[in-house]
Amino acid sequence: MTPARGDHDARREDVSEAVWRVLAARGFGGLTLRAVAGEMGATTGLVTHYFPSKRALVRHALEVLDRRSAGRPRPAEERVGQASG
Numbered sequence: 001m002t003p004a005r006g007d008h009d010a011r012r013e014d015v016s017e018a019v020w021r022v023l024a025a026r027g028f029g030g031l032t033l034r035a036v037a038g039e040m041g042a043t044t045g046l047v048t049h050y051f052p053s054k055r056a057l058v059r060h061a062l063e064v065l066d067r068r069s070a071g072r073p074r075p076a077e078e079r080v081g082q083a084s085g
Contacts (some may be wrong), residue, residue: 012050012060014040019061032055 018039018065051057
């Protein structure tokens with residue numbers, strides 16, 4: 001589902017998900033603004049509206065990953081290892 005016009009946070013999330021799909025398919029060398037736009041079925045202008053550079057794309061994608069990962073439960077082995085360390 002495409003975000004409603006003006007829903008900038010949702011659009012940024014869409015871009016972030018496209019970044020991960022491009023990375024999975026092409027690797028870091030294949031990650032370009034054009035590749036991300038193509039993955040989304042959008043223009044490079046839309047992508048650069050939110051993220052002016054590859055670095056900005058990657059930074060945001062990592063921030064989203066970090067936020068999502070922080071809320072996930074960890075396996076018991078990880079919790080025990082960290083508690084005793």
